[in-house]
Structure formats: C-alpha cells, structure tokens
Amino acid sequence: MTEQTKPRRPRLDLQVLGPIIALAVLIVIGALMNENFLGYGNITNVLSRSAFIGIIAVGMTFVITAGGLDLSVGSMAAFIAGCMILAMNALVPMMGTGWSTIFAGMAIALALGLVAGLANGLLITRARIEAFIVTLGTMGIFRSLVTWLADGGTISLDFTLRGVYRPMYYGGILGVSWPIIVFAVVAIAGEIAMRHTSFGRHCAAIGSNEQVARYSAIPVDRVRAWTYVLLGILVGIATIMYVPRLGSASSSTGVLWELEAIAAVIIGGTMLKGGFGRVWGTVVGVLILGLIDNLLNLTDLVSPYLNGAIQGVIIILAVVLQRQKKAER
Amino acid sequence: MKMITTLALATMMTVPAFAQDTTVIGVSIPAATHGWAGGMNFHAREAIERLEETYPQLDFVLATASDPGKQVSDVEDMMATRNIDALVILPFESDPLTGPVAAVADSGAWVTVVDRGLAVEGIEDLYVAGDNPGFGRVSGEFFVSQMPEGGNIVALRGIPTSIDNERVAGFEAAIEGSGIEILDMEHGNWNRDDSFEVMQDFLSKHADIDAVWASDDDMAIGALAAIEAAGRTDEMWVLGGAGMKEMIARVRDGDTIVPADVTYPPAMIATAIELTALNFVSSAPVSGDFIIGSVLITQDNAERFYFPESPF
Structure with a gap:
C-alpha cells in the first residue's frame, strides 16, 4: 500500500500530461507550418467539425469506463439524421417552416437516440449478449435502415427549412458557434458526472470489477444500461448539430464515427477494458484527431495517400506516451 | 435429325412455362453506399423490372455487395445455386473479382463487365463503361x-x-x-x-x-x-x-x-443489363466494348439530363 501511494504524484502528472503534450506538439507544428492555422476561422472550423465526434465520445467514455463498447453510434447517427429530416419534411405542411418544426425534429432525434440506446442497453444487460456483438448487429441494422429510407440515395431537408435551421451549425453567441458551445457544455457536464456523482463512480467500479461492484450493492445492470441510454441521447444531440450543416443524410453519413469516438476516448487515457475514465482526456483526444486532419490538409508535406498512415502513427504515439508512463509505476 | 428437333420443339411448345427454357441472368453490383451507387442501384432495379415484364423467359438474380469479399461470395453463390447463363457485374475492385468472374466465363456463361475493367483482358463478352x-x-x-x-x-x-x-x-x-x-x-x-x-x-x-x-x-x-x-x-x-x-x-x-x-451516368448499369438481355432474346450482336461518353451539361441542355424520380 505505501509503495503505491508514495510515487503517486509524479506518476499521475506524467500520465495526465501524455495527451496534452501530443496536443501541444500538434498545435506548435500547425502554427509553424501555416499562419492561418491559429486564425479564428480555422479554429472555429476545426472545433465545430470535431463537435459531433466529441459529443458522442463523451458518452462513449462512460460506456467504456463501465467495461462496455458501442460500435453502433456512427450508423445510429446516420439513422437518426435520416428519420429527423424525413419527419421535419413531413411536418412542414402542418407546422410550417419555422422553429416549431425544427424543435419537433430535435425532440424526435432525442427520443430516437434514447430508444436506440435503450435497445442496445437492454440487449446487453437483460439478454446478456456481449456488447461487441449487440452493437455490431445494431450497427448493421441502422446503416441498412438509413440506406433503405433514402432508397440508396440522399435524404435532403426541405430547402426553406434548411435556411432557418442553418444557424444551428454556422451561427453562435459572441463568435462562438453553437456546436462548440454544446460540445463544451456536454464535456463539462460529463466531467462532473464522472468525478462527482455516484453514477460516475459506479461506472468505474463496474468496469474495474463487476463481481465486487455487485457485492457492493451497485445496481450493475441498471447503471450499465444507463450508459448506453446516455450515449444514445448524446448521439441524438450530435445529430441535431450535424443535420443543419449540409441538410442531408445518406448511407455515407457517420461512417467510422464509432471508431473515431473510441480512438478519442482511448487517446484521452480511458482504459479500453474499463475501470477508469477521464472525460477531459476524451476532449483532448477528439481535438488531437480533429487537428491531424486539419494539419494534413493545410500542409503539403505528405502525399494525400499517406494521410491515414500519419493519423495511425499519431494515435499510436499518443497512447504509447501514456502506457510508458504507466509502466514506470 | 431434323425430325427429332421438330419433335423436341413441338413438345416444348405443348408444355408451357415448365419446359420453357428460362435464361437466368445474375446481376452483381456494389451496395448503395454513396449517391452515385444509389442511382446505379435504382437504375439496375428499374431495368430488371422492365425486362422481366417484357420477356417472361428471362429470370434475374440481383445481389448487392458492400465489399469486394462479399461480391466474390455473391458471384460464387450465383454459379452454385442459380446456375446463371449470364453475369452482369460492376466489380467493386478489379483484382479480387478477376478470378471469380473468369470462372463464370469458363463455365460457358455470358459475362458483361460494367464500369471497372477486370485485371486480365479478354474475359468478358461485353464491356460497358463510362469514359x-x-x-x-x-x-x-x-x-x-x-x-x-x-x-x-x-x-x-x-x-x-x-x-x-x-x-x-x-x-x-x-x-x-x-x-x-x-x-x-x-x-x-x-x-x-x-x-x-x-x-x-x-x-x-x-x-x-x-x-x-x-x-x-x-x-x-x-x-x-x-x-x-x-x-x-x-x-x-x-x-x-x-x-x-x-x-x-x-x-x-x-x-x-x-x-x-x-455526366458519368449511373444508368450505365441499365445499358449493360439491357444489352445482355438482348443477347438472349434477339439476334442482335452485342459483344464488344460499349463506352458511354461524358457530356458537358450547361443551362442549354440541362433539361434533357434531369430525372426527377431517380434518387440520384
């Protein structure tokens, strides 16, 4: 016991610094390579784009901390976006092209997210099927459903409605765009929930040892199901921010979002096998992923064919940095 | 000899439907994963519907694949279970599909390749592609x-x-x-x-x-x-x-x-299916290459290229 507490301070610092160092290095490289990198426009672009994955990744942090996994979020986002657009288009004749229609659409998106998350959660906790398999299944289901709804093409939002809804992505308060604000609020709420509520502590307890958690009278199944419901609702929120950007959804919407969200969570220092979660780390992870893409587009250093390789190297490096510090314990 | 053929023909005519020699045409295309492919799926289904109605002796099997591996399995399944007489294929990728399509051609079936050529030349009977x-x-x-x-x-x-x-x-x-x-x-x-x-x-x-x-x-x-x-x-x-x-x-x-x-029309799949069907229902020769040119659409001719029903 004493051995573990003694070197605690330096270990914690180094481990915490890993993703931050990676982020700082990226920012410095970016600033050196292109003078527009730190400009207001570029920062807004990168943060707004990262918001979808970011909002989802915060929810994913809880799922992974509790020892679960959700592969269905990207397809779920596409499915919710498709349903939301179809519903709003259908409501136009009744409710007109105003904010009331859009609010109805948002409510539908949140409700669908909740139901989809609950379906995942119940299948995992009640039917006792592995999370990987359940969400792999629902991933295929949601993806096919949106392709079917779109008849293989693209579902587009009513043109006038799109004009009304558009500021939800491009507009904001005091120059900070809405997706960034929502992402920040979600991240802060997530950080508080993870650190200062029994829900957060229960997630960590379940992820680290399910049996012990059960003996400690933690309602394991209920908490676990709730992590998926929470994630589903956050996917709904991300979709609400996504739809006004291009006003359309198709089968190519949200492809690989699940992997980006999981990667962001792991880069941020949450353990893939559960038991420990760090929401602010996830935020750093999301920013790292967003900046890599941005940097590769802003510079001509590497052939575009190699973009994927650079991303892979940086993701692995960011995690290696932490793992090495951990080995020093 | 002639007698036998006539006899055979006569028996075929007297027993409808069953004895009628149905031609099975397999159509294998990538799934509707992006807009263009969505349009292509739409035109493929539409062409098949039209042809099945027009020519009762034609039977179509349509399979959509989301990756090259799945497409290889689709083609193999069509060979094994449906005994296809012709294959119309838009290969996901040239190399992985070359072997399986060559096997179909070796079995004596007609092969139409669409849009993406195979890695080896001379396998297909008909090649339909955009330019x-x-x-x-x-x-x-x-x-x-x-x-x-x-x-x-x-x-x-x-x-x-x-x-x-x-x-x-x-x-x-x-x-x-x-x-x-x-x-x-x-x-x-x-x-x-x-x-x-x-x-x-x-x-x-x-x-x-x-x-x-x-x-x-x-x-x-x-x-x-x-x-x-x-x-x-x-x-x-x-x-x-x-x-x-x-x-x-x-x-x-x-x-x-x-x-x-x-233009780079997704409807080229319909061209391929129709031409393949022609091979079986008419005496019109259709083998060779059919390259569909890319046309510049400006305000003057845009109306001609506008298909409101297509999803693409």
Whole structure:
C-alpha cells in the first residue's frame, strides 16, 4: 500500500500530461507550418467539425469506463439524421417552416437516440449478449435502415427549412458557434458526472470489477444500461448539430464515427477494458484527431495517400506516451 | 435429325412455362453506399423490372455487395445455386473479382463487365463503361474555356482508385499550358462531409481561389456548403460531375456558382443489363466494348439530363 501511494504524484502528472503534450506538439507544428492555422476561422472550423465526434465520445467514455463498447453510434447517427429530416419534411405542411418544426425534429432525434440506446442497453444487460456483438448487429441494422429510407440515395431537408435551421451549425453567441458551445457544455457536464456523482463512480467500479461492484450493492445492470441510454441521447444531440450543416443524410453519413469516438476516448487515457475514465482526456483526444486532419490538409508535406498512415502513427504515439508512463509505476 | 428437333420443339411448345427454357441472368453490383451507387442501384432495379415484364423467359438474380469479399461470395453463390447463363457485374475492385468472374466465363456463361475493367483482358463478352479519361478531359476543357487568362483552382479527388487517377490525368492533360494552376488537391472520397472539411481547409489556406474542380456532385455539395459558410461565393465557381438531379436543376436554373456539370451516368448499369438481355432474346450482336461518353451539361441542355424520380 505505501509503495503505491508514495510515487503517486509524479506518476499521475506524467500520465495526465501524455495527451496534452501530443496536443501541444500538434498545435506548435500547425502554427509553424501555416499562419492561418491559429486564425479564428480555422479554429472555429476545426472545433465545430470535431463537435459531433466529441459529443458522442463523451458518452462513449462512460460506456467504456463501465467495461462496455458501442460500435453502433456512427450508423445510429446516420439513422437518426435520416428519420429527423424525413419527419421535419413531413411536418412542414402542418407546422410550417419555422422553429416549431425544427424543435419537433430535435425532440424526435432525442427520443430516437434514447430508444436506440435503450435497445442496445437492454440487449446487453437483460439478454446478456456481449456488447461487441449487440452493437455490431445494431450497427448493421441502422446503416441498412438509413440506406433503405433514402432508397440508396440522399435524404435532403426541405430547402426553406434548411435556411432557418442553418444557424444551428454556422451561427453562435459572441463568435462562438453553437456546436462548440454544446460540445463544451456536454464535456463539462460529463466531467462532473464522472468525478462527482455516484453514477460516475459506479461506472468505474463496474468496469474495474463487476463481481465486487455487485457485492457492493451497485445496481450493475441498471447503471450499465444507463450508459448506453446516455450515449444514445448524446448521439441524438450530435445529430441535431450535424443535420443543419449540409441538410442531408445518406448511407455515407457517420461512417467510422464509432471508431473515431473510441480512438478519442482511448487517446484521452480511458482504459479500453474499463475501470477508469477521464472525460477531459476524451476532449483532448477528439481535438488531437480533429487537428491531424486539419494539419494534413493545410500542409503539403505528405502525399494525400499517406494521410491515414500519419493519423495511425499519431494515435499510436499518443497512447504509447501514456502506457510508458504507466509502466514506470 | 431434323425430325427429332421438330419433335423436341413441338413438345416444348405443348408444355408451357415448365419446359420453357428460362435464361437466368445474375446481376452483381456494389451496395448503395454513396449517391452515385444509389442511382446505379435504382437504375439496375428499374431495368430488371422492365425486362422481366417484357420477356417472361428471362429470370434475374440481383445481389448487392458492400465489399469486394462479399461480391466474390455473391458471384460464387450465383454459379452454385442459380446456375446463371449470364453475369452482369460492376466489380467493386478489379483484382479480387478477376478470378471469380473468369470462372463464370469458363463455365460457358455470358459475362458483361460494367464500369471497372477486370485485371486480365479478354474475359468478358461485353464491356460497358463510362469514359473516365474523357470525364477529366471534358471537365478540363470547360475550365480552359471559362478561364482563358488562366487562374488558381483547387481540386477534390475521389476515393484513391484507378477511376480517380484516370480522371485526374485526363483533367491535367486538358488544362496543360492554359495558365490554370492547381493550387492543391486532396481526397474528398466522393463524400459530402469529407469534402466539406477539405474545402474549409483549402479556404483557410488559400486566399485566392478562382474555381473548384470538385469532380463529383456529392463533393461539390460539400464544397459549396463550405464556400457559402466562408462567405466567398462571389469569388469562385464549382464544377462537379456525374449528373446528380439537384445539381442539374441548379445548372438549368442558371446558378452562377454552378455553371455546368459533366455526366458519368449511373444508368450505365441499365445499358449493360439491357444489352445482355438482348443477347438472349434477339439476334442482335452485342459483344464488344460499349463506352458511354461524358457530356458537358450547361443551362442549354440541362433539361434533357434531369430525372426527377431517380434518387440520384
């Protein structure tokens, strides 16, 4: 016991610094390579784009901390976006092209997210099927459903409605765009929930040892199901921010979002096998992923064919940095 | 000998339906994972429906695959369980599908290859394809005609494939020596979201862009949203490609930022299916190569290319 507490301070610092160092290095490289990198426009672009994955990744942090996994979020986002657009288009004749229609659409998106998350959660906790398999299944289901709804093409939002809804992505308060604000609020709420509520502590307890958690009278199944419901609702929120950007959804919407969200969570220092979660780390992870893409587009250093390789190297490096510090314990 | 044939024919005629020699045509295409493929799926289904109604002796098996591996299995299943007489295939990728399609051809079945050629020549009986170098060339020529003084452009590329390479090579050859400079080229993967993000970054990086070669209508939509958001719609125009109905409508209505489009029709799958069917129901010879040219769509001829029912 004493051995573990003694070197605690330096270990914690180094481990915490890993993703931050990676982020700082990226920012410095970016600033050196292109003078527009730190400009207001570029920062807004990168943060707004990262918001979808970011909002989802915060929810994913809880799922992974509790020892679960959700592969269905990207397809779920596409499915919710498709349903939301179809519903709003259908409501136009009744409710007109105003904010009331859009609010109805948002409510539908949140409700669908909740139901989809609950379906995942119940299948995992009640039917006792592995999370990987359940969400792999629902991933295929949601993806096919949106392709079917779109008849293989693209579902587009009513043109006038799109004009009304558009500021939800491009507009904001005091120059900070809405997706960034929502992402920040979600991240802060997530950080508080993870650190200062029994829900957060229960997630960590379940992820680290399910049996012990059960003996400690933690309602394991209920908490676990709730992590998926929470994630589903956050996917709904991300979709609400996504739809006004291009006003359309198709089968190519949200492809690989699940992997980006999981990667962001792991880069941020949450353990893939559960038991420990760090929401602010996830935020750093999301920013790292967003900046890599941005940097590769802003510079001509590497052939575009190699973009994927650079991303892979940086993701692995960011995690290696932490793992090495951990080995020093 | 003649007697026997006549007899055989007579028996065939007296027993309808069962004895009637049905021809089974297998159609294997990629799933509707992006707009163009969605349109292609739509036209494939429509052609099959029409042909089955017109020719009761034809039976179609349609399989859509989401990756090359699945497509290989589809083709093998069609051979094993449906004993197809003909295969119409739009290969996901050339190399992995070459072997399985060669096996179909070896079994004596008719093979029609669409859009993407196989890695080995001479396997197929009929090859139906769009003209990718021509697509790039027509696009490039439009840029030269619009920018006689030259200028700065950025380009969005598709998923890294031979199709994309041929288009870009055709485009670069067409603008060579015209004074048009390609400032930057990145892959937008024929995807709206990806090209939106790439275009945002191009706009941050380059202060002076006169035009954008988006090379695809989905990518053009993403690029247009980024240009609109940056408030730089007066500075540049965008040329997409393929012939998405929304974009054709904008060309038709004289939108200055979308002055034209270049066709690469997803309906080419229908051409392939119809020609293959002709081989079995008529005496018209259909073997060989059938290359569908890429046409420049401007305000004058846009109406002809507008198909409101198609999802693409």
